[in-house]
Amino acid sequence: MVAPLNPTIPPAAFSSATGNGTEPAASDAGGGCGGCVARGPILVLMGSGILWLVAASLLSLIASVKLHAPDFLGACPWFTYGHVKPAAASAFIFGFASQAGLGLVLWLICRLGKVTLCGWFPALTGAALWNLGVTYGVSKVLVSGGSGQEWLEFPHGASGLMMLGYFLIAMPALITFRKRQVPGLSVAQWYLLAALFFFPWLWVAGNALLVCEPVRGVVQITTGAWFRAGLLNLWLTPLALAVIYALLPAALGRPVRDRGLAAFAFWTLVLFGAWTGLAQTAPVPSWLVSLSNACTVAFALPVLAVAVNLELMLKSEVACEDASPAVPFLAFGALAFILGNGLHIFGAVPYVAKFVALTHYSAGVGALLLGGFVMMSLLGGLTLALPDLFEMDWPKPQLIRPQFGALAMGVALTSLALVVAGLQQGRALRHAAPFLDAVKGGQLFLVLASLGALLTLAGVALFALHFGLLVCAVCRECCGSCCGATPASTTEGAA
Amino acid sequence: MLRLVLRCDARFNHGGCRVNKGPFIFLGAFASLALSWLGLVLGPQLQFGGEQPQKIEDLNVVYPAARNGLAQQGAEVYRALGCQHCHSQQVRQEGLEFGAKLTAPGETPAKLAAALVKLGLAQDVAGANAQLAKLPLTLGADVELSHAEFLVRTVKDADDKAKAEITFKNLGADLGRGWGVRMSTASDYLFDQPVLAGSARVGPDLANVGVRAPEKYSAPWKFTSTNTFAEFRAWQLRHLAEPRAVAPGSTMPAYRFLFDQRAEGKVPKHDAEALVAYLFSLRQDVPLPNAPLPRVASVKPAATNAPAATNTPAK
Numbered sequence: 172m173v174a175p176l177n178p179t180i181p182p183a184a185f186s187s188a189t190g191n192g193t194e195p196a197a198s199d200a201g202g203g204c205g206g207c208v209a210r211g212p213i214l215v216l217m218g219s220g221i222l223w224l225v226a227a228s229l230l231s232l233i234a235s236v237k238l239h240a241p242d243f244l245g246a247c248p249w250f251t252y253g254h255v256k257p258a259a260a261s262a263f264i265f266g267f268a269s270q271a272g273l274g275l276v277l278w279l280i281c282r283l284g285k286v287t288l289c290g291w292f293p294a295l296t297g298a299a300l301w302n303l304g305v306t307y308g309v310s311k312v313l314v315s316g317g318s319g320q321e322w323l324e325f326p327h328g329a330s331g332l333m334m335l336g337y338f339l340i341a342m343p344a345l346i347t348f349r350k351r352q353v354p355g356l357s358v359a360q361w362y363l364l365a366a367l368f369f370f371p372w373l374w375v376a377g378n379a380l381l382v383c384e385p386v387r388g389v390v391q392i393t394t395g396a397w398f399r400a401g402l403l404n405l406w407l408t409p410l411a412l413a414v415i416y417a418l419l420p421a422a423l424g425r426p427v428r429d430r431g432l433a434a435f436a437f438w439t440l441v442l443f444g445a446w447t448g449l450a451q452t453a454p455v456p457s458w459l460v461s462l463s464n465a466c467t468v469a470f471a472l473p474v475l476a477v478a479v480n481l482e483l484m485l486k487s488e489v490a491c492e493d494a495s496p497a498v499p500f501l502a503f504g505a506l507a508f509i510l511g512n513g514l515h516i517f518g519a520v521p522y523v524a525k526f527v528a529l530t531h532y533s534a535g536v537g538a539l540l541l542g543g544f545v546m547m548s549l550l551g552g553l554t555l556a557l558p559d560l561f562e563m564d565w566p567k568p569q570l571i572r573p574q575f576g577a578l579a580m581g582v583a584l585t586s587l588a589l590v591v592a593g594l595q596q597g598r599a600l601r602h603a604a605p606f607l608d609a610v611k612g613g614q615l616f617l618v619l620a621s622l623g624a625l626l627t628l629a630g631v632a633l634f635a636l637h638f639g640l641l642v643c644a645v646c647r648e649c650c651g652s653c654c655g656a657t658p659a660s661t662t663e664g665a666a
Numbered sequence: 667m668l669r670l671v672l673r674c675d676a677r678f679n680h681g682g683c684r685v686n687k688g689p690f691i692f693l694g695a696f697a698s699l700a701l702s703w704l705g706l707v708l709g710p711q712l713q714f715g716g717e718q719p720q721k722i723e724d725l726n727v728v729y730p731a732a733r734n735g736l737a738q739q740g741a742e743v744y745r746a747l748g749c750q751h752c753h754s755q756q757v758r759q760e761g762l763e764f765g766a767k768l769t770a771p772g773e774t775p776a777k778l779a780a781a782l783v784k785l786g787l788a789q790d791v792a793g794a795n796a797q798l799a800k801l802p803l804t805l806g807a808d809v810e811l812s813h814a815e816f817l818v819r820t821v822k823d824a825d826d827k828a829k830a831e832i833t834f835k836n837l838g839a840d841l842g843r844g845w846g847v848r849m850s851t852a853s854d855y856l857f858d859q860p861v862l863a864g865s866a867r868v869g870p871d872l873a874n875v876g877v878r879a880p881e882k883y884s885a886p887w888k889f890t891s892t893n894t895f896a897e898f899r900a901w902q903l904r905h906l907a908e909p910r911a912v913a914p915g916s917t918m919p920a921y922r923f924l925f926d927q928r929a930e931g932k933v934p935k936h937d938a939e940a941l942v943a944y945l946f947s948l949r950q951d952v953p954l955p956n957a958p959l960p961r962v963a964s965v966k967p968a969a970t971n972a973p974a975a976t977n978t979p980a981k
Contacts, residue, residue, distance in 0.1 A: 238868065241909070241919040248923045253748015316746035319860035348688075356687050364688060365695045372699055380707065381860070388717060389852040390710045391861040397706035405699065441695055445702035454756050454850035454863060455710065462705060525839075529754050529867045596867070601839050606870050607915045614917075 209287045210560050212294035212340070216274030217553055217560075218638070219302050223266025224546070225635050226309075228628040230259035235585070235624040239617040249313045257317040257324040258309050264322060264407070265333065266305045268545050269370075270298075272410035273340055275552045276363050278560065279417050280344055283360060284351025290343035297339025304332030320381045320391070322399050330378045334371065341367050358433045359417035365441060366409035373401045389455050396463070400448030403540065404440065404470075411508070411548035412440075412477070415501050418555055420484060422495040428483035436476035443470045447515070450533075451524035467519040474512040481505050496571040500551025503579055507543025511536055514590065526601060531613065532593025538620075539586035542627065547578065550634060557641060563648070566640045574633045581626030584619060592616035714852050722952055729952045732857050733944070740944025743937045745862060747921070754864030755873040757950065759849030759957075760838040766805040766817040771798055772827030781824035785817065805830065835960055844878065845871045846950055848957045854950045869918055876949040895946055902942045903934050 234255040236243050244250040281288050288294065308325030311317075317324025325333075344367060348360075356364075377398035380386050386394060416433070420426050427433055446466030449459060514536045518527045527533070554571065558564050565571065592613040599609030719728045733741065744750070771778055779794035787805065788794035797803055805817040814832045821830040836848050850873055855861045864871075876898070904911065907925055909918040924938040934942075953959035 237919065238917060241917045245919050246922065251747060251919060251921070253751050256751050257748060316748055319745040319750060319862055321865065356691070361687075361691055364691050368692055368695050369699060372703075376703065376707070385859055386707075386711055387715055388856045388858070389861060389863075390707070390715050392855075392863055393706045393710045397702060401699070401702070438694065438698075442698045442701075445699060446706065449706070450865065452756060452758050454854065455852060456713065459706070459710060525760070528758075529756075529865065531866070531868075533865065600843075600867070606843070607913060610917055611915050 209281075209291045212291050212298050212343075213274050213277045213281075213288065213556075214560055215295060215298045216270050216277070216301075216340075217557065218642075219298070220267045220271030220274060220549075221553070221635050221638050223262050223270065223305065224631050225628075227259050227262035227267055228624070228631045230255050230262060232621065232624040232628050234259050235617070235621040239614050239621065254313050254316055257321070258312040260322060261312060261317075261324055262305070262309050263541060263546075264402070265301075265325075266309065268407050268410070268541070268549060270301060270305075271549045271553060272366075272407070272414075273298075273301075273337075273344075275414055275549065275556060276367065276410065277340070277344055277347070278556045279359060279363060279413060280348050280351070282559075283357055283417065284348060284353055286347055286350050286352055288343060289347045289350060293339045294343045297336040297341075300332050300336030300339065302336075304329045304336060307332065318382050320377075320395055322402060323377050323381050323395070325382075327378070327383060330374070330382065334374060334378075337371060337374070341371070357417070358427055358430065358437070359413040361434075361437050362409040362413035362416065365437070366406055366413065369401065369405040369409070373398055373406060377402075389453075392453050393449060393455055393459060396448035396450070396453070397445055398448075401445040404444030404447060407541070407545045408440070408444070408508070411504060411545045414548050414552035415481075415505055415508075418497060418552060419481070419501045419505065422498045422501065422555070423484065425484050427480065429480055432476050432480050436473040436480065439469070439476065440473035443467075443473070446470075447519075450528055451519060451521065452528040464519050464521070467516055470512060471516050474509055474516075477505070478509045495555060496565075496568060496575075497551040497554040499575045499579070500547050500554060503575075504544050504546075504548030504551060507539050507547060507582070511539035511544055511586075514539065526597035527593050528597075530593035530596040530600070531589045531617075532597065535586045535589030535591075535593055535620075538582065538589055542582040543586060547582070550578070557638065561641060561645045563641065563645055565637060566644045567637060570633060570637050574630050574637065577626050577630030577633065579630075581623045581628075581630055584623030584626065586623075588616045588619035588623060592620065717853065717856060719856060720853065720954075722954070725952065727952065729954070730853060730856050733947050736940050736943040737947040738944075739936075740940035740942065740947075741858070741862075743941045744944055745860060747941075749872075750862040750864045752864075752866060752868035752918070753870065753872045754867050755871065755948065756850045756863045757840045757846030757848070757871060757873050758838055759836050759841060762811075763808050763835040763837050764811045764814040765807040765809060765833045765835075766814045766821075766830060767833050768798075768803040768805055768821055768828060768830045769801060770829035771801065772825035772829075774825045774827075777824040778821065778828055781820055785820060833960065834958070840871065846874045848950070848953070848959050850950055851954055851957045853954055869916075872945065872948055873950050874948065876946045877951055898946055899939075899942050902945055903938060906934075906938060906941070907932050 233244060233250060234252060237250075237252045237255065241252075248254070277288055277294065280286075304325070308329030311326050311329065312324050318326070323330075348364070377394070380394050381391060381398070385391060416427060443466045446463050447470050449455070449463035451460060451464065453460060514532075517523055518532055518536065554565075595616065596609050596613050599612055600606075719730055721727075722729050732738075775795070775798060776791075779788070779791045779798060782788045782794040782797060782803075783791060785805070787803075788797055805821065806814060809817075811832070818830045818832055821828055838849070840846060841848075850863075854873075855863065901912070905913065905918075906921045908920055909916045910920075921938070922932075924935050924941070925932040926935055927933075951959070
C-alpha cells in the first residue's frame with residue numbers, strides 16, 4: 172500500500188541531524204526560477220514576523236506592568252495603557268502571527284506539494300506592503316490611539332495596504348497550490364486553504380462594517396464579536412493547526428491517526444468558529460447571546476476531536492527518541508489549544524459567566540490561546556522551517572531548549588495569573604465590597620502576569636538572537652547569490 | 667520526517683478516491699462563514715440596525731438623544747485614549763424581584779379587610795382594618811410574578827375600586843454596586859460611534875457615571891440624581907490629574923498630559939474638558955419598555971444633560 176517515495180524529493184533537513192548534501196527544496200521542481208529567489212518572500216515574512224514578535228512582546232510587557240504600576244512611563248502619551256495594549260495586540264496578531272503564519276503557509280504549500288513558489292515577486296511585494304501597513308497601523312495606534320474596535324484598531328490606509336499585500340501573497344500561494352505535484356489533500360492543507368479563504372472575508376467585512384462605514388449601535392458589538400472570533404478561530408487557529416498537523420506527526424515519526432476524526436474536527440471548527448465571541452453580558456437581544464453560547468459549547472467538538480487525534484498519535488507505537496527540537500513547541504501549542512478553549516467554554520457557562528465576564532479571566536484565556544497556542548505552534552514551525560529554508564542548521568542548537576523553557580514558563584505564568592486574577596476579581600465584584608478592594612486583591616496576580624510577560628520577552632529575544640546568528644552564519648558562508656536573496660530586514664534581527 | 671507525512675498522505679490518496687477536495691473545502695468554508703455572518707451581522711442589522719430613538723411618554727423625552735458638541739468631542743478623546751480597554755459601559759441585571767402593594771382603598775373596606783384576612787396578611791378583620799389605615803400596604807415582596815398577579819387579583823375581586831399594583835425591583839451585582847438602575851439595552855448605544863461598551867473592568871463601569879455621586883466614587887457607589895456639573899467637573903479633573911489623590915489604591919494612570927502646567931497650577935486642556943463633558947453625558951437611567959424602572963426610583967433627568975425631547979437626534 173505504501174507508495175514508493177519519489178526519489179527526487181529531497182530529504183527534509185528538519186532534525187538536528189546534518190542537512191549536508193540536501194538539495195535545495197525549491198529547486199527540484201521549479202527548475203527555471205532559481206530556488207534561492209523563490210525563498211525570498213518566505214524568509215522576509217518569517218524574518219519580519221520575528222521582529223514584530225519582539226516588538227509585540229515588549230509592548231505587552233509595558234502594558235502588563237502598567238496594570239499594577241500605572242505611572243510607569245506615565246509622562247508619555249504614546250505609552251498610555253489605552254495605546255500600548257491595542258498596539259501590542261495588533262503587532263502580535265498582524266505583525267507576527269499573520270505574517271509568520273503566511274510565511275509558513277507558503278513554505279508548507281511548497282513542501283507538501285513538492286513545488287517551487289510561483290510568483291515570488293508579487294509575494295515579495297505583498298510582504299513589503301503588509302509590513303508597511305502594519306508599521307503605519309501600529310505607529311498610528313501608539314501616537315494617536317486606535318479606532319476603538321478591538322483588533323481592528325488600524326486606520327483605513329493601513330488596512331488597505333495589508334489587504335493588497337495579502338492578495339499579492341495569497342494569489343501566488345494558491346497558484347503554487349494548484350501546481351502541486353502530490354495529488355489529494357492532507358489535513359494540514361485543508362486548514363491552509365480554509366485560512367487563506369477566511370482572512371480576506373473577515374478583514375474586508377470587519378473593516379468595512381466597523382471602521383469605514385460603521386453599522387449603528389449594538390450591531391457593532393455583534394459584528395465585532397463575529398470578527399474577533401473569526402480572526403482567532405478561522406484564521407490564526409487554522410494557521411497554527413496546519414503547522415501542528417503538518418509537522419508534529421512528521422517530527423514524532425507517527426502519522427495522523429484518524430483522518431475521519433480530523434475531518435470532523437475541521438468541519439466543526441469551521442462551522443462553529445465564528446460564533447463563539449459574543450460575551451454573555453453583551454447588551455444585545457438574548458437570542459443572540461444564547462446562540463453564541465450554544466456554539467461556544469459546541470466548539471468543544473473540534474477541540475475534543477483534535478485532542479483525541481493528537482492523543483492517539485502520542486499513544487501509538489514508540490518512535491525514535493531523537494525527536495526534533497520543535498516537538499516541545501508544537502506539543503505545548505496543541506496543549507494550549509485544548510486548555511485555552513476549555514477555559515473559554517468553561518467561562519461561557521451561564522453560572523460561571525456571571526463571575527468571570529468582564530474580568531481579567533478573558534485576558535488570561537486570550538494569553539493562553541494567542542501566546543500559548545498560536546505563538547508556540549508558529550515558533551515550532553519556524554524552528555523547523557528556517558534551517559530548511561536556509562539549508563543550514565541552527566548555529567547553537569543548545570539555545571533552543573532555554574528558548575522553549577522561557578517561553579513556556581512565561582506564557583503559563585501569564586495565563587494562569589490572569590485567570591486567577593479574573594476569578595478573584597469576579598468573586599470580589601459579586602459582593603458589595605468597594606471596587607478598590609477588588610483591585611487591591613488582584614495586584615499580586617498582575618505582578619506575576621508581568622513576570623510571565625518578562626519571561627516571554629526573554630524567550631522571544633533569545634529566539635530572535637538565534638535567528639540573527641543563523642542569518643549571520645548564512646551570510647558568512649553563502650555565495651553571493653544567496654546573500655542577494657537574504658532580505659535586508661532579516662539581517663536587522665542580528666543586531 | 668516530512669517524508670513520513672508525504673508517505674502517510676500518499677497512502678490515503680492511493681488507497682481511496684483521487685477526488686480533488688479543494689473546491690469542496692472552499693464551498694464548505696464559504697457556507698459556514700456565510701452562516702455565521704448572517705447570524706451575527708445581517709440578522710442583528712435587520713432586527714435593530716434601523717432602530718430609531720423612542721418617545722418615553724412618562725418623562726416626555728425622546729431617548730436616546732444625540733450628545734452635544736463638546737461631549738461628542740469628548741467621546742473621541744475617550745476613544746483615542748483607549749479608556750474602553752479598562753472601563754466597560756454596560757450594566758448587567760440578573761432578573762427582577764416582584765411584589766404587590768395596595769395604595770388606596772376602594773368603596774367597600776369590609777370586603778377588602780376580609781380579603782386581607784383570607785390572604786393571611788391579618789389575623790382578623792380588626793387587624794386588617796388597622797393595616798388599611800396606614801397605606802400603602804405591602805401585599806407581598808420577593809414573590810413570583812404569578813403570585814404577585816394573584817395578590818392584586820384577589821384584592822381587585824374583593825373591591826374593584828381599590829388601587830393595587832404589582833411592584834418590582836431590578837436585581838444584580840452591578841445594580842447593588844450602584845453602577846446603574848437597570849440593565850443596558852441596545853437602545854442605549856444608538857448614537858455611540860464607535861460603540862465603546864468595553865470588555866474589561868480593570869476600572870469601574872462608567873455607563874452611568876454622569877449620575878453618580880462624585881464624592882462617593884471610591885465606593886460604596888451611590889446612585890444619585892443630584893449631580894451638578896460643576897461638582898462633577900471638579901472631581902473628574904482632579905481624578906484625571908492625580909487619580910491616587912482622590913481614590914487611594916486606584917490603578918488608573920495619571921493623565922498629566924491632558925493639563926497645562928502654568929503658574930496658577932494645572933490648567934485642563936480642551937481635551938480634558940471635552941472628556942469630562944462626555945463622562946457627564948453617560949447615563950442610562952431612562953425607563954424603557956424592555957428595561958423598566960421601579961416607579962419609586964423616580965429619577966428625572968437633570969436639566970443640564972438630559973436627553974431632552976427638543977434635541978434633534980443626529981442622522
